[in-house]
Amino acid sequence: MTRRCLSTLLLCALLLGSAGCSLFGGKGPQDAFAAFADAVQRKDAGAAAADTSDPNAAAPVITWMFDGMGKNATLTVQSAEAGDDENRATLTYTWTFGPDKSLRYDVNATATQQGDDWRVQWTPTVLHPDLAPGKTFQYSDDKNYLTPVTDRDGQPLMSWQTVGVVTLTRANLASAAQLAPLLQQFAPTITDATIAEQFAGTQDDAVTVVRLRKTDLDVVRDQLAQIPGVTVAEQGALLTDNRDLSSPAIAGLQEIWQQRIDAAAGWSVMLVDEEGRPTDQLASTPPRDTPPVRTTLDLRMQLLAQQAVATEPRPAVIVAISPGTGGILVAAQNAAANAQGPIAFSGSYPPGSTFKTITTAAALEAGIATPDSPQACPGRVTVENRTIPNDDEFDLGTVPLTTAFAKSCNTTMAVLSDELPADALPKMAKLFGIGVDYVVPGLTTITGTVPNADTPAQKVENGIGQGTVTVSPFGLAVAEASLGHGSTITPTLVVDEKTTADTQSQPIPPTVVDSLRAMMTQTVADGTATALRDVPxxxxxxxxxxxxxNTSSHGWFAGIVGDIAFATLVVGGDTSTPAVTITGDFLRPAVAG
Known part of the structure; x- marks a missing residue:
């Protein structure tokens, strides 16, 4: 062995008791710092604690740090020797919570030898200089939850409110008999049987029975506290300001609201005590100003429409759109309709004679008729073995097209449809927005389907809104709004949220617009909708x-008054009379106001 090696061994022997020696692979102080930094960076609380002088004390504190900073936070920890003392190191922590959300700080750490190994001397300050016993970290996304959702005039539709989450434990299921009657004043459908069904559908030890508005919770809070197994937790939720407000147009607004406040969110990192109270602010960026989420809905008209459909026991719907802006003003469904889903926007039904607007427009555009041209309106007509009757087979003889339209002559429209090309109705329908696929932020919609008619029988069926033609109430309202606007509209729900379409907007020929508007006016003045002559x-x-x-029928009424284009549907209404009645109940106060 060389003299140099002997000297090195002697030096190691002399220093072994103080600084340690890594000649034979032993772990030195800086190795301990590096191992601790690596384990913390990997978010391995157990390994990090094992690299300290007191793993039992360190493990929960390190775990609480990771929990408080959130699972989405990323962390890098770098270790560097502090000056000339290899028993000391500077640990640099860099937390990243998202773009432009970083927290960086340094801590001083000391290494201590335990037997043959070196460990990081445990103290909470190796995680942060201000961390002390009884404190932990808390990261928060600071959002402007008070951002409201409003109607087109700025009237509040939805806001952040306190709700009480009422839960019941499985062990106290018998309490359902006492709980249900107490809650029925706010949620009439709750019974002890429905609560039992909730438990039958899950293995959970407790179920959420209902969420109560704070004003409702305050009424029954003390009584709920006396029922065994019932607990109430208060939390925030985006709710309608008016408890009576109910619309399928509202369901998707929370997602848009959430996206808006998320995009403007600030953030903060605090040290908090055992009660969660802040003690030290480590970083803070306030949320940016978040303007209200303004919709195109009209709160007053929406409530009027809800009142109108509520009088009908069968499923009933009103959708109204502004021809001027394309904004959706109203989407109202009664309870029977709600049970079938958001049919205002995604229901698919044959439009019946309301589709004669499209058939007439196609005939006018093709030049096979004019508003004044004489048209036969017999009680029934047969085209390719398909017999089309008028309602109760009324016979007007030969009348101007305007009269045939106003009186809703099926036979007239059947003959005109047979004279049109196979693709005439699909093309004209798309010009009015029916068959166009719109992507409206906040909504899932369909407008309808109008296929080509390859046979005379299909032509006459489609021409009177039967056969293979279907529309949604939304799609028919889009058609009326397009007629009122003079070109295919782009329907919207939220201001500044862009709607896209698979078909470019096109103008409707002005002569077609003027003729149809006059015919529709005549329908109310002296046709099938005279019950509404009092609506100016x-x-x-x-x-x-x-x-x-074919033994049951849907009832429709669709039209335009001022800047309101609408479609009213009564599913299984048998005639158009219920739809006309509901429309009048809606429009009279809406127009008067």
Whole structure:
């Protein structure tokens, strides 16, 4: 062995008791710092604690740090020797919570030898200089939850409110008999049987029975506290300001609201005590100003429409759109309709005679008729073995097209449809927005389907809104709004949220627009909708559409008054009369106001 090696061994022997020696692979102080930094960076609380002088004390504190900073936070920890003392190191922590959300700080750490190994001397300050016993970290996304959702005039529709989450434990299921009657004043459908069904559908030890508005919770809070197994937790939720407000147009607004406040969110990192109270602020960026989420809905008209459909026991819907802006003003469904889903926007039904607006527009554009041209309106007509009757087979003889439209002559429209090309109705329908696929932020919608008619029988069926033609209430309202606007509209729900479409907007020929508007006015003045003659400026078209085994019919009424284009549907209404009645109940106060 060389003299140099002997000297090195002697030096190691002399220093072994103080600084340690890594000649034979032993772990030195800086190795301990590096191992601790690596384990913390990997978020391995157990390994990090094992690299300290007191793993039992360190493990929960390190775990609480990771929990408080959130699972989405990323962390890098770098270790560097502090000056000339290899028993000391500077640990640099860099937390990243997202773009432009970083927290960087340094801590001083000391190494201590335990037997043959070196460990980081445990103290909470190796995680942060200000961390002390009884404190932990808390990261928060600071959002402007008070951002409201408003109607087009700035009236509040939805806001952040306190709700009480009422839960019941499985062990106290018998308490359902006492709980249900207490809650029925706010949620009439709750019974002890429905609560039992909730437990039958899950293995959970407790279920959420209902969420109560704070004003409702305050009424029953003390009584709930006396029921065994019932607990109430208060939390925030985005709710309608008016408890009576209910619309399928509202369901998607929370997602847009959430996106808005998330995009403007600030953030903060605090040290908090055992009660969660802040003690030290480590970083803070306030949220940016978040303007209200302004919709195109009209709160007053929406509530009027809800009142109108509520009087009908069968599923009933009103959708109204502004021809001027394309903004959706109203989407109202009664309880029977709600049970079938958001049918205002995604229901698919034959439009019946309301589709004669499209058929007439196609005939006018093709030049096979004019508003004044004489048209036969017999009680029934047969085209390629398909016999089309008028309602109760009324016979007007030969009348101007305007009269045939206003009186809803099926036979007239059947003959005109047979004279049109196979693609005439699909093309004209798309010009009015029916068959266009819109992507409206906040909504899932369909407008309808109008296929080519390859046979005369299909042509006459489609021409009177039967056969293979379907629309949604939304799609028919889009058609009326497009007529009112003079070109295919782009429907919207939220201001500044862009709607896209698979078909470019096109102008409707002005002569077609003027002729149809006059015919619709005549329908109200002296046709099938005379019950609404008292609504100034109203023009519309009634419709009855057979479905199923052709023994039942849907009832429709669609039209335009001022800057309101609308479609009203009563599912299984048998005639258009219920739809006309509901429309009148809605429009009279809406127009008067």
């Amino acid at each position: 400026g109203l023009g519309g078209k009634t419709g009855t559409a057979e479905f199923g085994d």
